Amino acid sequence: MVDRALFTAMSGEKSSMEGMQIAAANLANVNTPGYRADYPLVASHVLDGNSAQNARVLSYDGSTYSDFEPGPIGYTGNSLDVAISGEGFIAVQNKDGKEGYTRAGNFRLNQDGLLTSSRGNLILGIDGPITVPQAKRVSINKDGAVLALPIGETEKDIVEVGRLKLVKPDVTKLIKGEDGMFYINGEGQSEASDSVNLVPEFLEGSNIDAVRTLVDLIDVSRRFEFHGKLAKSVDDKGFSCNSLLKDLV
Amino acid sequence: MDSALWTARTGLEAQHKHLAIISNNLANANTTGFKKNRAEFEDLVYQVFKQPGAATSDQTHSPNGIVVGTGVKLADNKKMFTQGPITQTNNSLDITISGRGFLKVEVPGDSDLSYTRAGSLQVNNQGQLTMHNGYVIQPPITIPEGAQNINISKDGAVSVTTPNSTDEIGRIETADFINPSGLLAMGENLYKETNGSGQPILGTPGVDGFGTLQQGCLEGSNVNVVEEMVDLVEAQRTFEMSSKAVSAIDGILQTLIRES
Numbered sequence: 001m002v003d004r005a006l007f008t009a010m011s012g013e014k015s016s017m018e019g020m021q022i023a024a025a026n027l028a029n030v031n032t033p034g035y036r037a038d039y040p041l042v043a044s045h046v047l048d049g050n051s052a053q054n055a056r057v058l059s060y061d062g063s064t065y066s067d068f069e070p071g072p073i074g075y076t077g078n079s080l081d082v083a084i085s086g087e088g089f090i091a092v093q094n095k096d097g098k099e100g101y102t103r104a105g106n107f108r109l110n111q112d113g114l115l116t117s118s119r120g121n122l123i124l125g126i127d128g129p130i131t132v133p134q135a136k137r138v139s140i141n142k143d144g145a146v147l148a149l150p151i152g153e154t155e156k157d158i159v160e161v162g163r164l165k166l167v168k169p170d171v172t173k174l175i176k177g178e179d180g181m182f183y184i185n186g187e188g189q190s191e192a193s194d195s196v197n198l199v200p201e202f203l204e205g206s207n208i209d210a211v212r213t214l215v216d217l218i219d220v221s222r223r224f225e226f227h228g229k230l231a232k233s234v235d236d237k238g239f240s241c242n243s244l245l246k247d248l249v
Numbered sequence: 250m251d252s253a254l255w256t257a258r259t260g261l262e263a264q265h266k267h268l269a270i271i272s273n274n275l276a277n278a279n280t281t282g283f284k285k286n287r288a289e290f291e292d293l294v295y296q297v298f299k300q301p302g303a304a305t306s307d308q309t310h311s312p313n314g315i316v317v318g319t320g321v322k323l324a325d326n327k328k329m330f331t332q333g334p335i336t337q338t339n340n341s342l343d344i345t346i347s348g349r350g351f352l353k354v355e356v357p358g359d360s361d362l363s364y365t366r367a368g369s370l371q372v373n374n375q376g377q378l379t380m381h382n383g384y385v386i387q388p389p390i391t392i393p394e395g396a397q398n399i400n401i402s403k404d405g406a407v408s409v410t411t412p413n414s415t416d417e418i419g420r421i422e423t424a425d426f427i428n429p430s431g432l433l434a435m436g437e438n439l440y441k442e443t444n445g446s447g448q449p450i451l452g453t454p455g456v457d458g459f460g461t462l463q464q465g466c467l468e469g470s471n472v473n474v475v476e477e478m479v480d481l482v483e484a485q486r487t488f489e490m491s492s493k494a495v496s497a498i499d500g501i502l503q504t505l506i507r508e509s
Binding site: 072143209211212215218219222226229 | 255261495499503506
């Protein structure tokens with residue numbers, strides 16, 4: 001039989017382990033355009049609140065929340081790259097037809113001429129997905145208009161083939177979906193906003209601060225080892241206890 | 250949640266940001282009219298474990314206390330509006346503001362005026378004087394067709410020589426601000442007014458402390474490359490020192506885990 005302190009230590013270890021997993025996932029995405037860092041929420045949970053001495057306070061991992069701080073933006077020179085400076089998101093339609101939001105502005109054209117994200121999800125314009133005809137040159141301007149220079153035409157005949165749907169939803173209502181895009185909690189879509197600053201030919205990196213995450217990793221791994229030490233210590237005491245009892249009987 | 254570790258981490262993050270500021274300065278060492286940014290740091294809030302001057306007995310007070318700091322942060326990143334080096338280009342549309350003042354520019358799609366120090370002017374297809382990127386200088390000055398010589402005087406009077414005569418066709422006005430460092434840098438060599446900069450003060454170049462206009466010259470970037478390189482080395486070493494603190498703390502924690 002072992003002291004119930006082992007389970008308290010185990011809850012701490014589990015939280016630290018989850019913290020390490022989140023830190024590792026963040027570090028893995030240091031180079032992903034538009035990625036938002038996740039942070040764990042840890043709460044304490046009192047077990048057996050009846051006793052005067054609260055010796056059983058477990059920690060449990062509530063959930064994660066995403067950090068919506070803007071990441072660094074850098075010039076790429078690609079005509080289909082856009083970055084958002086400040087708040088705001090680009091509306092994208094996922095494979096199930098639901099509207100999601102992203103900051104990753106590295107667009108491309110698929111074989112049907114539709115403007116898509118790097119994963120193949122359709123970028124939404126204010127009138128739905130944007131189709132670009134065969135063109136010599138495609139570009140996006142800072143108001144979100146997608147401009148194409150059709151083959152055979154001159155500079156004066158640049159035509160607007162769509163306008164990006166840029167939104168500024170309340171970030172407290174956004175949750176990260178499995179595909180990395182953000183969705184409004186519950187159902188619903190956000191209205192297009194005209195106060196989003198788009199910077200064409202730039203790309204926003206992930207908002208992971210590598211320096212901070214690495215130091216957090218050190219912090220979390222040492223914490224994990226502390227809990228391990230505690231668990232071992234409890235185990236040793238239980239062992240000594242058992243051997244004492246064994247001698248008595 | 251080690252406090253020493255968190256404090257050391259702030260040092261790393263601050264120098265990391267410092268490097269970004271220095272890189273921007275170095276990247277713009279050749280940008281006409283660029284004004285360098287200077288990073289300033291401040292210490293973070295202190296935790297008081299024992300109040301200095303607390304009474305130790307009825308007659309005595311403790312001369313100091315235990316007050317522990319929590320690190321550093323980047324407090325300020327202000328643009329230094331010192332004059333950049335002036336180079337002669339002998340191009341009649343290049344002007345430099347020697348002293349205080351900004352040219353007023355209209356950016357399409359923006360009802361507010363923007364301001365610039367980049368005086369490499371050009372003429373657009375309607376004959377208007379514009380910045381190098383086509384934004385029209387305000388108030389608009391139109392160079393008539395057939396102009397052979399454009400002359401811009403120290404106080405901004407623009408006169409043009411045509412085969413028939415020499416006429417003054419307009420005046421370049423400059424604007425100054427009480428606190429130019431408070432202007433919002435927009436990129437493209439442009440600045441915009443903010444609450445911090447104060448209202449623009451309109452004036453004539455050369456009068457009442459406004460800088461004069463010099464034709465045929467360009468103002469270079471005021472980045473001093475030597476100073477930036479020294480700052481770079483300093484930032485790197487300070488980063489390394491904080492990182493040494495992180496390793497030391499990590500070592501302590503490892504010892505604790507191993508030996509206890």
